[in-house]
Amino acid sequence: MREEKSSLRGLRVSPETAALVLVDWQVRLEPAMEAERLAFARRNASILLRAAAETGMPVIATEQYPKGLGSTVAELRGLLPMAPIAKTGFSCTDSGPFMEALAALERRVVVLAGMETHVCVWQTARELRARGYAVHVVGDAVLSRTAENRAIGLELMRAAGCYQTSTEVVAFDLVRGAKHPAFKAISKLVR
Numbered sequence: 001m002r003e004e005k006s007s008l009r010g011l012r013v014s015p016e017t018a019a020l021v022l023v024d025w026q027v028r029l030e031p032a033m034e035a036e037r038l039a040f041a042r043r044n045a046s047i048l049l050r051a052a053a054e055t056g057m058p059v060i061a062t063e064q065y066p067k068g069l070g071s072t073v074a075e076l077r078g079l080l081p082m083a084p085i086a087k088t089g090f091s092c093t094d095s096g097p098f099m100e101a102l103a104a105l106e107r108r109v110v111v112l113a114g115m116e117t118h119v120c121v122w123q124t125a126r127e128l129r130a131r132g133y134a135v136h137v138v139g140d141a142v143l144s145r146t147a148e149n150r151a152i153g154l155e156l157m158r159a160a161g162c163y164q165t166s167t168e169v170v171a172f173d174l175v176r177g178a179k180h181p182a183f184k185a186i187s188k189l190v191r
Contacts, residue, residue, distance in 0.1 A: 009134070010108065010109055010133075010134025011134070011163065012109075012173060013057075013109060013136055013165075013169075013170050013174060014057075014109075014173070014174065014176075015055040015056045015057040017107055017109050018057055018107055018109035018110065018111055018136075019057065019058045019059070019060060019102065019105050019107040019109070019110055019111070020049070020052045020057055020058070020059045020060075020111045020113070021059075021060050021061070021062070021110055021112050021113075021114070021124070022045060022048075022059065022060070022062070022072075022076065022080070022113055022114050023061075023062055023092060023112060023113070023114025023120050023121050023124055024062055024063060024064040024069070024114050024115050024116070024120050025042075025045060025072055025113075025114050026063055026064065026066070026069045026070050026071065026072060026073065026115070027069075027070035027071060027072075027073050027074075028069045028070040029064075029069055029070075029115050030042075030073060030115075032145050033115060033116075033144070033145060034143055034144060034145065034146060034147055034150065037143060037150075038143065040140065041141050041142065041143050042073070042075065042076070044113070044138065044140045044141040045076055045113050045114070046075060046076060046079060047167050047171060047189045047190060048111070048113055048138060048141055048167055049079035049080065050185075050189050051170065051171040051174055051182075051186055051189060053079065054174075054182040054185045054186060054189075055174040055175065055180075055182050055186075057111075057174060058081070058107065059080060059081055059082075060085065060092075060098065060102060060105075061076075061077075061080050061082075061084035061085070062084055062085050062086075062087050062092050062095070062114075062120075063084045063085070063086050063087070064087060064090070064120060065086075065087075065088055066084075066086050071084070072084050085097050085101065090119050090120045090123045090124075091120070091123035091124045091126070092124040092127075093124060093127035093131070094127075108132070108133055108134060109133070109135075109136065110128055110133050110134070110136070111136045111138060111165075111170055112124060112125055112135060112136065112137050112138065112142070112162075113138045113141035113142055114141075114143075115144070116143065116144045116145065116149070116153070117142040117143060117144040117149065117150045117153030117154060118144050118149040118150065118152050118153030118156070119144075119153075121137065121142050121153060121157075122156050122157055125137060125157045125160060125162050126156070126160050129161050134163070135157070135162040135163065136163045136165045136170065137154065137162050137163065137165065138165055138166060138167055138170060139164055139166060140166050140167050141167055142154070167190070168190050171186050171190055172186065174186070
């Protein structure tokens with residue numbers, strides 16, 4: 001029984017053990033993204049940020065070369081508990097400030113959402129896995145410029161041992177049931 005519990009440790013997303021990382025959801029990247037999925041994925045990223053706020057799950061956001069790609073889109077930026085961390089490497093793990101912020105949270109489970117699935121999200125997921133983190137990739141809250149690149153990025157992350165998940169799975173895992181004080185708020189978010 002003890003062995004089973006330890007093998008499932010990273011499978012659960014809880015406010016006490018997980019952190020949400022929003023990767024590079026920036027104003028100059030959005031127009032290049034897969035148009036059919038953009039509004040849906042942005043709504044899901046918003047739900048994730050609101051669910052994190054309701055349950056106390058910490059959030060770290062990044063911006064890839066903000067001088068060139070702009071800041072985080074206003075709708076999501078207004079939901080962030082702190083300013084995004086600027087970076088120039090594709091993987092968030094290449095940023096000293098990001099790794100310091102993540103280490104300070106003392107969380108070993110990371111929930112990933114953002115852009116682009118096959119570049120920055122993938123490279124971040126791969127490097128976090130290499131460092132022993134359990135990584136949950138929110139498939140309905142990640143984007144690429146093409147559906148093919150998004151699918152390739154998701155497959156690479158699956159092959160690297162990342163959990164594939166959805167916004168609702170994460171939101172309801174955070175509360176675990178109707179008795180949680182944030183359950184009603186979370187339920188309203190996903191309607």
